[in-house]
Amino acid sequence: MSAATIVSLPDQATARIPKMNFITKENGLLSWLLTSDHKRIATLYLISITFFFFIGGALAGLIRLELLTPQTSLMAADTYNKVFSMHGLIMVFFFLVPSVPATIGNFVIPMMVGAKDLALPKINLLSWYLYVLGGLMMLYTMSTGGVDTGWTFTTPLSTHYLNTNVVSAALCVFVAGFSSILTGLNFIVTIHKMRCPGMTWFRLPLFVWSMYAASILMVLGTPVLAITLTLVGLERIFHIGVFDPAFGGDPLLFQHLFWFYSHPAVYIMILPGMAVISEVVSTFSRKRVFGYTAVAFSSVAIAVFAFFVWAHHMFIMGISNYSALIFSLLTMLVAVPSAIKIFNWAFTLYKGSITFETPLLYAFGFMGLFTIGGMTGVFLGSTGTDIHLTETYFIVAHFHFVMVGGMLMAFLAGIHFWWPKWTGRMYPEKISQFAAVVTFIGFNFTFFPQFILGTLGMPRRYAAYPPEFQALNVFSTAGATILGVGYLLPILYLTWSLKYGAIAGNNPWQATGLEWQTQSPPLTENFTEIPIMDHEAYDYEWLERQQEKEVASVG
């Protein structure tokens, strides 16, 4: 593994981080808070998202500790309910939804399409402020008693029966939702209108395609969540509304409207992860992505089908049999594009020249875990098995395999992959490979037992459980400890590398994307002159010729 590497670093004795870059351009806190530079906003996002990830992670730790014993020994049932609700809300709306798009996407999309910035830089900054506002409100909600609706706000529980901060929690999500809409809108406009000369749709990196699909979902889905939560808030305040059967409303209507957003939201969370994987797998196998068109269109297909499957969350809730049939069938169809992607990535390795740097290890983790996560999704999409498995730990394990095993792995892959570009310095390779392996092992230990627990019938959101489930829960908690270490390590060595990492140079991975053809960290306007795209994406031969030319001109 160590014998072969693609890392091509400049001579460290003479190498310097370019004096002029987006970080050094201006100094002072205000220059960051009022910036319109997409790279600086991405940095702000990265810091705030990491903050919320660790809050959500701490809450997850509390959940696992409580579940160590069958009784409610660590905290009372209502505290536990608040803890898992806040864990869900923070992780979904303040980590997963904005994770890759608002940080990595924000950072690289303009460079990938060869633009100086996103189309609407001020809107981009506004979206960060909305995120922070929502986040602060969430912290306020948490510190003034929390909320115990679960992240799903199920009516009439949320509108009538709970006396925690439901309205303020709904408001947080509303505000964070607008932040996500603005990010998505900005990406769509940028991808349509800001591409550099020669950058046709089919020369775009697959990262951009996936982000485009995710952005469509953000823009079209999120407003429905906004109006739904508005109606929940109104119903709670005025004691009349359309969701509570006590007033003549229908709780299933809430389920319809909520999942109309929240199912596509799952794809908002995973498509950006897939975006990262395409880049990483191609770069480290030195090969163009196998079946570019298929991967590109499978992203779009996921985005389109994502809107037609929401009622599969309601199979046991008394939707009509006809709906159950149709939604189950459509769910099966949406699983196909994901399968296509997995195989296309695997075959990208075929006849490649593979080196195993950290991003690729994370990407391998993604491919394995996402395969399990995706396949178990089919268990739940098939109406018959859904009856037994839904609302149990099987569901919990399934979406953690997709979200943590998929999205978080991809996020870490992406962070490591673009870290040299972002900071101009390399992360330490050995320890990060170790962290990737630890994360993978810890993850499987944590969440695989939960599939078994779910099959046994252990319901989700239980503070106490029958004693025969304890052994598996202890396994899971033990795994979570390992997983926690796996997540703490990157924070430590990445911070370390900010000062002590090796100077990366423009293109340490020898990658083909336009973002690698400029200095690291990039200039505020990204390129000294607007590039002209004259080759396909992932054209490694073009890159070689380019380098030969440079060598020739220098020599």
Add this chain to the structure above:
Amino acid sequence: MDHISPVLWQFLQKWLARFPLFPPEASKIAPQSDALYFFMVLVSLVGLTLVVLLIVSFSIFYSKARHPKAVQIEGSTLLEATWTIIPLGLFLVMFVWGALLYFRIYTPPANAMNIYVVGKQWMWKAEHPGGQHEINSLHVPTGQPVQLTIISQDVFHSFSIPAFRVKREAIPGRYTTVWFEATTPGTYHLFCTQYCGTNHSQMIGDVVVMTPDDFKKWLASSTSGDSLAQNGERLFASLSCSACHNTRPDARGPSLAGVYDSKLTLSTGQAVTADEAYLRQAILNPSQHITQGYAPIMPTYQGQVSEEGVIALVEYIKNLDSDYRVQQTLNTTEIPPESGGKAPPAGHVPAAQKGVNP
């Protein structure tokens, strides 16, 4: 952290030796559900193995050390078509299989014995037709299809029996049904799986499966005296339902004898089947469920009858195959001795008389 070590100790001593990895199969549907489950596990394993095998073997054969120069490949329509069509085919098989299973679980057979289940924060109440009343437990016989008619009186709950592989949401304001036929006597878990507030995890109980003989004994020993229908009859009388719902020529409401499971035409022209859900709605929201030819004069009983009361009324109406006894109550004369002959429900005659004439 001193509490960790006793946990570890317990863990090693007690549970590592034996803990379940798969739930018992205690209903007729369970093996069918598991068959599909294992089929899916198999497909997943094959798929996963394939992906892992591809990744590992490519990683070995095409690592930079062995394969220093990558060969650029555009893609392969044939291969891509393969891994589009094969998963699609498998998923469609799972869809059809799953749908068949789904309809089996949610379509009760005609001979099913009906038990009503009411969920509330945070307990399950079961009402047997014989008037037996249970909290957080459910006694059922083997070899007899049992239909559960489930409703919640506050928030969403979900009635789950993992050993039977069945589960159904308890929805406020609406009946849902599920059925099973237990096969193995024993005690199994009963969970509420839909998050329902503070003590969600306390909303658990036991499903006790008994042999038919034991079940009969249990029924006899736990009866409270009146059957559900008799409670309903008493409620029917005390709410003066019979003032309108009788067979007199000038009756203001339709006669309810034999109304259950019949086809009705409503005043809006809509055709409906008078099932449990309809009967419940007609009691609580009468104005929207007026039978054609009658005036919308029935008052709503929303807030006046508990869910259990509605269940008793529904059960009474279900078993009402003649108006004879309604007439009896109306006439308020002495009860003729032969009244038992057609009294609903058959088989509970002596108690029925007590119910009407307390």
Add this chain to the structure above:
Amino acid sequence: MEEADHPHHEEHPSYQRHHFESVDQQFDATNFAMWLFLVTEVMFFGGLFASYLIMRNWYYRPFVEGSHQLSIFWGTANTAVLIVSSFTMAMAVWSAEVRRKGTLLLCLSLTLLLGFVFLGIKGIEWHEKWEKHHVPGIHQYSIAAFLDPASDPEVHKQYPDDQPLPYDLAQKTEQYFFLYFAMTGMHALHMAIGCGILIFMIVRAKAGAYTAGHVTFVENFGLYWHFVDIIWIYLFALLYLISRHG
């Protein structure tokens, strides 16, 4: 790539933001962004429309008789007001395009005025509901007018065929008014935001901001204003008109 294929060699106008290659690219991008925003608005109101349609199907009679409480006169007047304001807004865009500052100011001011008239009329209607205790959730919602239509002679005169609703159905009229207030309230909120932006625009237009060739802001705001108009066209049909012969 639509625009960047044609590099501009002339001087950049002052209103061109640094990261755009050309004014056209800037216009196209912001215009497209505005359209995307309007699509999110469509979905936002979509949730309300879906709720309304489902509830109306469930509680047909209460929704019909609840609707009879609305004044066709005010509704029609408001529709006309909003349509005319849409026209003046379209004219404002035209004035900006042909660089006529006077006309632009006139059109914007007229649009603002009509916007206020709309909100005023809406206020009158809401006030009437308040007086009749038809505001759901607060102020003691009253179902008297539905239990006995004759007790509300004004409406009864218009709809003499209205039958008294039984108690349980009369209660469901609160659902109608909940959705009525949610929908018209959300619409009025959009109007109010629009009026705020209009005031800002009038101030800027006085300084000549939109008549020097840079019409993007006026044009995009126009899109927003027309969209709000369209929402009202449907609200008018759904809330006021379709239930008159229920």
Add this chain to the structure above:
Amino acid sequence: MSEQHARTAENEHHIVSPKTYLAILFALLLGTALTVLASYFDLGEWHIASGLTLFWNPVVALAIATCKATLVVLFFMHVKYSSRLTKLTVASGIFLFLVLIGMTLADYTSRAWGRW
């Protein structure tokens, strides 16, 4: 319809003439008058099948509203003169709006059909 060019830029930016706007205004006002007028007549109903009845009043009101909205979108909002992308955006918005309403309503409608 006279169309002038606002800018000398390469892309065609149509300016819709005030005459067109005026015509649309009158069409919209006419539509409003028509729809209000129509609401005063009971247009009856059409029994498609038992339990399935189509009332003409709502159909007419919504049809006129759609015509009005279309006029506003095409002319006031300049979609008639806009790029394919804008048209596609509008279409996708409407499509998804219909999916939301249609598929939700379909669930409610088909629940009444009973078990099978």
